[in-house]
Amino acid sequence: MANPYREILTTPGVKGLVIASSIARLPNAMMGIGIITMLVQQGHLYWLAGAVSGTFMLTNALLGPQVSKLVDQYGQSRVLPLVTTFSIGMLLLLVIAAYMKASTPFLFILAVLAGSMPSMPAMVRARWTELFRGKPQLHTAFSLDTVLTEIVFIIGPPLAIILSTSAFAEAGPLAATLLLAIGVTVFIRQRQTEPKVVLAKHTGGKRESILQIPSLRIIILALLAMGVIGGTTNVAVVAFANEQGWPTAASFILAAYALGSLVAGLTFGALRIALPMEKQFLFWIVVTAGTALLPILAPNVYIMAVMILISGCSFAPAMVIVMTLGTIVVPAARLTEGLTWMTTGISIGVALGGLLAGLVIDAYGARAGFGVAIASGLSMVVIAMMGLPILRAASEVRSELSAEAS
Structure with missing residues (x-):
């Protein structure tokens, strides 16, 4: 009996996609708990740590579709570098502001801006769909993707906590930011699996919400x-x-x-x-x-x-x-x-x-x-x-x- 996982992993470009996507999605698992641990280790109250982290995650959830809309229109390789660079800059400013005991409103503003971080799980699933749309292999690909997500969320949060508690308070978010930079860079270099931009049919007027x-x-x-x-x-x-x-x-x-x-x-x-x-x-x-x-x-x-x-x-x-x-x-x-x-x-x-x-x-x-x-x-x-x-x-x-x- 054929092994369906071997079948998809031997598809050209898939091994690189699996490796790159595993790195690129780690920050999604690390950043929320990393911000909480950083602020608590710096002596901030739990409510503030939770609120700043929650602001980042909620903003990321709401801004993610807007970033992805641009990706659908212009392509991953054109949009992701710009958006990721901006998000990395805001994340670094958030870490610096927390270290320097900046005012609470400033921390929330930076958390909102850092929330522009792209939704890498959606980018990865778009590539799986590009490779196997309408084929039975898409079922196996999404199963593998779900398993990889589980592994990332098993590894990511403990890693962020350990870094911030055993090294220094800012280590967790900084590591997540570094992984975001490396992961997205490697990911967009996987041009073989990048989805093609599909031109939408317009009937005139404002584009309807999806x-x-x-x-x-x-x-x-x-x-x-x-x-x-x-x-x-x-x-x-x-x-x-x-x-x-x-x-x-x-x-x-x-x-x-x-x-x-x-x-x-x-x-x-x-x-x-x-x-x-x-x-x-x-x-x-x-x-x-x-x-x-x-x-x-x-x-x-x-x-x-x-x-x-x-x-x-x-x-x-x-x-x-x-x-x-x-x-x-x-x-x-x-x-x-x-x-x-x-x-x-x-x-x-x-x-x-x-x-x-x-x-x-x-x-x-x-x-x-x-x-x-x-x-x-x-x-x-x-x-x-x-x-x-x-x-x-x-x-x-x-x-x-x-x-x-x-």
Whole structure:
């Protein structure tokens, strides 16, 4: 039996893409926690550290689609160097300002400007789509991409924390900035896999927002709900471990979530499933919602780790299907922008989940915090069921257009 991963890795340009993208996406995993650790180590209050970091991440989530819109219009190799250079400059100024104990408003202004950092995960997925659009290999490529993302988020945050706590306070954000410069430079040199600029058809007047595409809105809402589940899990697991008198257990419980997602992603990528994409979307949404019920049943940290492991197994396959569906319903001329909005949806969901879970936990305890994930899972199923006819119609239209183009 042929190995689907070997098949895509032997495609010209793919090995370079994997290496470059792994470096380029590390800053996304390091910068948020790096800013928090830097400011705390410098003696700032936790609320300020969290607020500055949150400002950076929220701005990055909202500016990312605008940067990606420019990428769709002018190409990655023309836009990314300029935007990355500006972002690096603002990140360095933020580090310097923090070191020099600059005023609080100035830190927030620099955090907003630094948030112009490009969404490298969307850039990478656009390249996978360019290579394997309409082919079964795209399924395997997105599975590999999801696994690489899991690995990056396993390595990145601890690396940023260790650097800032064992070397000097600014080491974490500085390392992330250096990796951003190296990663994007190597990434844009991979010209063989760069997506071609697709000229959009205009009917005159102002260009409509991509968010006016109904099927894309369904996908973004579903991803937002998935993000809420992830953000809730992070906070609720930490609270649960504290209530159990074993705070450090949170680390291996959350590692079990990442491990489950990683293994499931690799396995899922090796499969070829004939079921229509919109039906696979509904199936994995239901599975993800169902596994969100499990953690609330755990009586101790050991069972919690098992429940979280099982929950994690649904995450990667769901992400693969959602991202693949996104490449089907979004016009080729606006693919990077659409993929970035999808990433923005899940990022906002993670932040919202952490906030809501924190409020519930403060009022009712750790176990109640998992109720936020359950509620989000139910809303996700409702969104998917209501949006199924829209997604089916969009898939059929896009397939007909692709057939005419070929």
